[in-house]
Amino acid sequence: MNFFIVDDTANIRGMLSNIIEEEELGTIVGEAADGAEVDAQTLNKMEVDILIIDLLMPIRDGIETVRAIAPYFQGKIIMISQIESKDMISEAYSIGVEHYITKPINRLEVVSVLKKVSDYRLLEKSLHTIQHSLSILTKSTTKNRKLESQQPTKQPSFTSTAKKILFELGMVGKSGEKDLLDLLEQMHQWEMQGNYEIPNLHVLYELTAKKHLDVSATQQELRKECKAVEQRVRRAIQQVLEHLASLGLTDYANPTFEYYSSKLFDYTQVRMKMHELEGKNTATPSRINIKKFLQALHMEIKFKVDMFTEMMDVSK
Secondary structure, eight states, rough: OOOEEOSOOOOHHHHHHHHHHHOOOOOEEEEEEEEGOOOEEEEEEESSSSSEESSSSSSSSSHHHHHHHHTTOSSEEEEEOOOHHHHHHHHHHHHTTTTEEEEEEEHHOOOEEEHHHHHHHHHHHHHHHHHHOOOOOOSSSHHHHHHHHHHHHOOOOHHHHHHHHHHHHHHHTTTTHHHHHHHHHHHHHHHTTTTOOOOOOOHHHHHHHHSSSTTTTTTHHHHHHHHHHHHHHHHHHHEEEEEHHHHHHHHOOHHHHHHHHHHHHHHHHHHHHHHHTTTTTSSSOOOOOHHHHHHHHHHHHHHHHHHHHHHHHHHH
């Protein structure tokens, strides 16, 4: 995600930049101290996905700026302000603001809102890509369409489906994503060889670690890499839990939260993480069952692949 921040207070701009960078939410591609310095053409040229803009500024305020750029700006807009007037907030939403954050800045609120808006933006970009692809298809000649219809539909691979699900779980580009994929692929290969009992975790870690090392690696190097794989996977699963919990805090009816939270984690773990993000929980969280998580995720990937295969069979 590309972010652009507009606020007349340098400290606020710095605080928001730090949150975005520390939480790995995206890249700051630009800043401005007043709405007068911002225009839609420049923002679009910089491929800004999310504009964070203050309400009160000396030359051109946030409302006036949003009203000027909203019809042409291709990204999402988040407004921040100390003013909590319902009329002002309603006006902000009516002219194109996606979310309204009140000052003083609350880190948890900012992270939750930015993740939610980022998810919407990613979905929107995906839909645009699909629409563009469909528009290209509709321009094909009848002959080409007939030839394409005679070609067998390509079944999604286990790996591509796994990547899509990890994307839904907020793991794209995060540390540990590759390790999770490697473990899941090892489980899939193990099952394809006729082994229906998933091996112990240390076996999966060793198989994955060997993919990262040269054949000449020593046993000490292998043990060290196994431990590193385990640590990265633990952190990755914690990131998935935090992502789902933040979605639930923002919108308890969020489809991703509703579908995956109960499948991948125990209810109490999800609730404890939600309370932790709200600052209400100080208890030590229970240890996550990594094998159970991997088994549930593996089954979900297989289910998605099988479901697509059945749909293709019915359509023939």
